[in-house]
Amino acid sequence: MLVPTEPIGSIPRPIELIDAIAAHPGGDPNDLALQPLYDAAIRDTIARFEATGSPVITDGEQRKYHNFWTYCVHGLPNTAPDGFQIPFAAGHVRRMPRLTGGPFRYKRSADEYLDIALRFAHVPVKQAVISPSALSLMYPADEIAGYPRDQFIEDLLNEHESEIRSCLRKGADKVQVDFTEGRLAVKIDPTGKLLHSFIDLNNLALARFSPEERQRIGIHTCPGGDRDSTHSGDVDYAELLPSLFELKAGNFYVALAGEKDRIRVLKIIRDCLKPDQRVFVGVVAPIDPHVETPEEVRDRVLEAAKYIPIEQLGTTDDCGFSPFCDDISTTRDTAFAKIRSRILGTELAAKIIGGS
Ligand SMILES: [Zn+2]
Numbered sequence: 001m002l003v004p005t006e007p008i009g010s011i012p013r014p015i016e017l018i019d020a021i022a023a024h025p026g027g028d029p030n031d032l033a034l035q036p037l038y039d040a041a042i043r044d045t046i047a048r049f050e051a052t053g054s055p056v057i058t059d060g061e062q063r064k065y066h067n068f069w070t071y072c073v074h075g076l077p078n079t080a081p082d083g084f085q086i087p088f089a090a091g092h093v094r095r096m097p098r099l100t101g102g103p104f105r106y107k108r109s110a111d112e113y114l115d116i117a118l119r120f121a122h123v124p125v126k127q128a129v130i131s132p133s134a135l136s137l138m139y140p141a142d143e144i145a146g147y148p149r150d151q152f153i154e155d156l157l158n159e160h161e162s163e164i165r166s167c168l169r170k171g172a173d174k175v176q177v178d179f180t181e182g183r184l185a186v187k188i189d190p191t192g193k194l195l196h197s198f199i200d201l202n203n204l205a206l207a208r209f210s211p212e213e214r215q216r217i218g219i220h221t222c223p224g225g226d227r228d229s230t231h232s233g234d235v236d237y238a239e240l241l242p243s244l245f246e247l248k249a250g251n252f253y254v255a256l257a258g259e260k261d262r263i264r265v266l267k268i269i270r271d272c273l274k275p276d277q278r279v280f281v282g283v284v285a286p287i288d289p290h291v292e293t294p295e296e297v298r299d300r301v302l303e304a305a306k307y308i309p310i311e312q313l314g315t316t317d318d319c320g321f322s323p324f325c326d327d328i329s330t331t332r333d334t335a336f337a338k339i340r341s342r343i344l345g346t347e348l349a350a351k352i353i354g355g356s
Pocket of ligand 1: 008180220221222223224225318319320
């Protein structure tokens with residue numbers, strides 16, 4: 001395919017599943033009562049994804065319980081609920097757990113989701129995982145007695161590496177590392193120190209993989225997308241992108257459709273992108289209720305192709321359609337309509353670029 005196209009990951013859950021999870025907020029994702037709802041949600045999501053013509057799909061992250069960030073640590077006994085907070089422009093706050101003691105181990109790994117998706121899928125499946133930098137925010141400011149921060153970081157890198165390796169081994173088409181906190185880091189710390197510490201940490205993880213493996217690993221950046229709002233949409237991409245492309249990954253999934261000045265962002269990407277990297281630019285915006293037409297998508301791809309070499313260009317969604325499970329601001333119908341436009345619009349552009 002001349003211009004590859006991939007989703008980010010999440011699709012809004014069916015309302016019956018959201019209601020069942022909301023009935024037990026501190027509950028267990030393996031609760032037997034939830035399993036038939038999960039199975040139905042995954043089957044329906046994969047069938048509808050394939051019906052869009054998407055060459056690569058996901059399971060819609062239906063089983064990522066509360067969200068894309070804490071799925072692997074939800075329910076750990078050595079945590080407390082009062083951890084790091086993400087304030088969104090809409091006025092609400094999302095919160096992650098705080099680590100209270102070592103050792104740090106994942107409670108579950110994303111390859112479990114891949115196992116199930118691969119049973120139902122007829123086309124390649126990608127799998128998103130959370131970044132080490134996001135999970136590093138679980139460690140409190142004051143050192144945990146008997147469990148130094150350095151030991152935590154080593155345990156975290158081991159857990160993350162083994163999650164990615166399991167996904168690659170089981171046949172994930174790509175493994176996408178969700179790095180929404182990159183742009184947020186610039187907002188929290190305008191000096192850039194926090195962002196650079198995140199880049200260094202994630203590069204420690206990426207350095208554990210071979211160049212061939214890194215061609216199947218990607219990084220997703222966005223200003224956040226929850227209840228139709230962002231957490232860092234006001235942060236200038238120029239503060240983030242040069243550092244982002246220092247990450248030793250082969251693929252980058254960059255929110256672009258929702259940006260005010262796309263040309264400016266494309267020029268920055270052009271200047272930062274390395275020869276062994278491909279950038280998938282966002283051509284539909286999940287937090288915008290307007291369903292983009294295939295023609296609008298086509299024009300965005302052609303615009304991007306003026307700045308990015310075609311062999312290094314792909315398209316994607318700006319973000320997941322429901323990174324947090326209780327977000328009902330977008331319907332499943334709208335999400336799949338936008339994905340269909342992304343597929344059709346990318347094909348239209350590829351035909352023009354390819355000269356047919
Ligand atoms: Zn995102």
